[in-house]
Amino acid sequence: MGTVVGTVEDCREMFEGSAQTRITPFSSTNQIGNPVAYKLVRVAGDGRLVPATDEEILEVNETDMHIASESCQAVGYLPADELPSRLSQIESSEAISSGLLESDNVEPYTDQYNEEMLQKVEQEERLDMTHGSQMPSTPPDANIKCSNEKDLFDEDQVHCEALLQEPVSFSSNVQNGCDMNQSNTVETCSNAEASPKETALPAAAQKPDFSLVRGEICLDNLPIKALQETFRATFGRETTVKDKTWLKRRITMGLVNSCNVPTTNLTIEDNKLVRNQEKSNDVTDAVSEDMGDDVRATNLKDAPSSTDHMNGNPKASGHSLSVNHYCASEDFSCEERAAKRVRKPTRRYIEELSESEKQQNDKSMIPSKDQRVSEKPEVRSISVSSGKRVTVTRMVSLAGSEIEVPYVSHVRRSRPRENIMALMESHSSCLEAKASSGESNRNLSPSQLTSEVVNRGSMVQSASVPVQKEFATSHNNNEEHILSEVDQDMEPEHMDSSGNSSDDNNNIGAPIMQSSGLRRKHHRAWTLSEVTKLVEGVSKYGAGKWSEIKKLSFSSYSYRTSVDLKDKWRNLLKASFAQSPSNNMGSLKKHGSMHIPMPILLRIRELAEKQSLVSPISKVILR
């Protein structure tokens, strides 16, 4: 976040003349203030980051000024449109504790921010730059609050940092008149925002406004049409609203959080802007990085579509934020998803997503991903420079492009089958260790990984042990299938013991594994008997009662967890419904998966339907 500072300086240079924009750093520790600062960073078409024009950077100090203890910039992330909804969401979001939302997010920025800006700007501008680089690490508070997915920035052409404040205590701030809610607030804000607005404005408007902006253009003066245009530029969608006040407010808010702006919207404008500012690109880089961090993972999805955000934010009203009203008018597309319980995008998912995005934008990206510890091994371009023969590589398709990666860590992950283990106890440990070590590579730092790779390279080759992963998996499946059949014959108890023994073995390997943290449970094909029991259990206790089913029906199969049951059931359902339509499918299905007797499939389907229909109703009734 602090990194933004860098931009600031750039901006400053660019703007030089424009006196109004000032950027002052803020300390994380600072108190609450109500100033609003806007910072825009744009990602050019080529992916480079370009500092926002002077207008783009705006600081507004509406409320009180507080003493700034430290000089550092804090970047606040404030979703304009989504603010209301966002807040509600944020509370729940794990990343940001509810408490943080108000106190943390808001406070840090506001206080010192204003003060500094007003008074010390000039002196500190320089300093800021220097601090800026450091800042990111230093202000824990601010960072945490703002912590967002870093990747986010990749997507957006425009990045902007906006700080807003004050969600918390409006009453206290009333004096400021900055309340977003209040109409008057809008005006005050509008002045301040004139500059930001401008950035958003269509190209035509922009330039002309430029001068004006500095002077202070008021949204108020713009005709409705212009406002609508601005709105479109800001949010990337048309608006039919003719209410000036609404538009102004909306725009104002929107400008605050440029992140919301769909990338497509500003493209043209960006070009212009970019041209203007191109020189300062380099500086911005740092900023971009920071920005990425700022964006919250959860936001990631929402950000692209400005329209969606309002969904399901009924709670928003609960919050005192003035912003709420927007919800009502246009976007109002609140849908209820009672059926499935909604989940916010998974972190992993997000990361992957961002990851790929990053890859795409890679060229432009600065090599500042440093912190990403959990990068995918595949992603890393490991240049094994062992000129000798380490030709063992595999192609990884990343974001469309293929990357050659030394083939390494794909030794079989799981432990050998119990049976095998029994036969070769001594070996098993070795195998385990091996596997685990191979796995461990995944988590190793690049340097470590590299060394590993090198070491392994020769070994692998000579041994010719490695098997293409994909290939291996399929192969293993077959193997397992066969084995499973064997198991099937065994008595449940027996299985258990074997399973336990296997567990023990696992434990042996565990230590190593724990470090790597990844060992995959050995794949156990589901036997027909298991499936049958599962179906039976579902029929008895109902789907969803996996804990029960496991306890009662699967007491003998220790290795099947409730989750496994659930997953299996899911698959069974899929299978049962998939197959019936075209009987061929079943027969044609690859031999890999077990054939499930039609009767069972039918029964499964029945159960599924029964439950899907009955349970909901019953639930409703019960409640």
Next chain:
DNA sequence: ATTAGGG
């Protein structure tokens, strides 16, 4: 600790 879902 369990469940539901997505990967």
Next chain:
DNA sequence: CCCTAAT
């Protein structure tokens, strides 16, 4: 199967 979010 694994991983995470939601309950």
